[in-house]
Amino acid sequence: NVTAPDFAERFVGTAVSEFKGLDILINNAGYTWDNVIQKMTDEQWYAMIDCHLTAPFRILRAAQPVIRALGKAETEAGQRMMRKVVNISSMAGLFGNPGQTNYAAGKAGIVGMTQTLAKEWGRMNVTVNCVAYGLIKTRLTGNAAEGGTAHIDGRDIKVGVNPDLMAAMERGIPLGRGGTPEEAAGAVYLLCIPESDYVSGQTLVCSGGLTGF
Ligand SMILES: NC(=O)c1ccc[n+]([C@@H]2O[C@H](COP(=O)([O-])OP(=O)(O)OC[C@H]3O[C@@H](n4cnc5c(N)ncnc54)[C@H](O)[C@@H]3O)[C@@H](O)[C@H]2O)c1
Numbered sequence: 001n002v003t004a005p006d007f008a009e010r011f012v013g014t015a016v017s018e019f020k021g022l023d024i025l026i027n028n029a030g031y032t033w034d035n036v037i038q039k040m041t042d043e044q045w046y047a048m049i050d051c052h053l054t055a056p057f058r059i060l061r062a063a064q065p066v067i068r069a070l071g072k073a074e075t076e077a078g079q080r081m082m083r084k085v086v087n088i089s090s091m092a093g094l095f096g097n098p099g100q101t102n103y104a105a106g107k108a109g110i111v112g113m114t115q116t117l118a119k120e121w122g123r124m125n126v127t128v129n130c131v132a133y134g135l136i137k138t139r140l141t142g143n144a145a146e147g148g149t150a151h152i153d154g155r156d157i158k159v160g161v162n163p164d165l166m167a168a169m170e171r172g173i174p175l176g177r178g179g180t181p182e183e184a185a186g187a188v189y190l191l192c193i194p195e196s197d198y199v200s201g202q203t204l205v206c207s208g209g210l211t212g213f
Helices: 007-019 042-076 091-095 101-124 163-171 181-190
Strands: 024-027 083-090 126-133 149-152 155-158 203-206
Touching: 007 042, 024 042, 042 083, 042 101, 083 091, 083 101, 091 101, 091 126, 091 203, 101 126, 126 181, 181 203
Parallel strands: 024 083, 083 126, 126 203
Antiparallel strands: 149 155
16 A cells, blocks of 8 residues: 555665666556545545645655665766666546545646656666656456445545447547557656667656547
């Protein structure tokens, strides 16, 4: 659970002990818990902010001393090794989406965090970018009629999208369909390979050509 207060330290510590370093960090864990603002509880609000904003903040804060030490040692040895952070945002964070005040706020916040850390961490040879998804066909956006739930942070959260709504959304996408998980991962991959070593502080929209809702 990324929202556990001690998660960040354990996560970074495990990466270092298991892999002897920390080269690529992706803040991806997330879910939605929708409601129109007049019905949204504080619990719903904080659940989204905790997962989509506070958890990445804590993870990146915990990673900084490790990355700084690794970068310093490499610089002293005359080497330059680029490291990569990719934070996962959403078109809801860029353009808003009805029923998602909480989620959109978190996903917009991670864009600001990304832009700030790109400036703070550039000297450590770290690129910090975002990928903002449109509609990707995952558990999150599966068939709501099948009654899927995800057990997250001690709660059972309904997942899925109404199939009629899903079909209408897909018709609005220039490529005519939602993306696959592999296509979603491809956008992250682009920001992790050496060819993107001079790209930082950017938000790459992975949406099949959709540019707004
Ligand atoms: N699927 C889409 O259309 C879409 C669109 C925009 C953004 N996103 C974002 O993409 C990311 C991945 O979502 P997905 O579509 O693959 O959904 P998914 O439900 O298939 O996968 C998300 C994963 O995150 C995990 N997770 C959620 N909360 C967690 C927590 N507190 N601690 C640890 N793990 C947690 C879930 O258990 C799940 O394994 C999320 O950040 C989501 O908001 C997805």
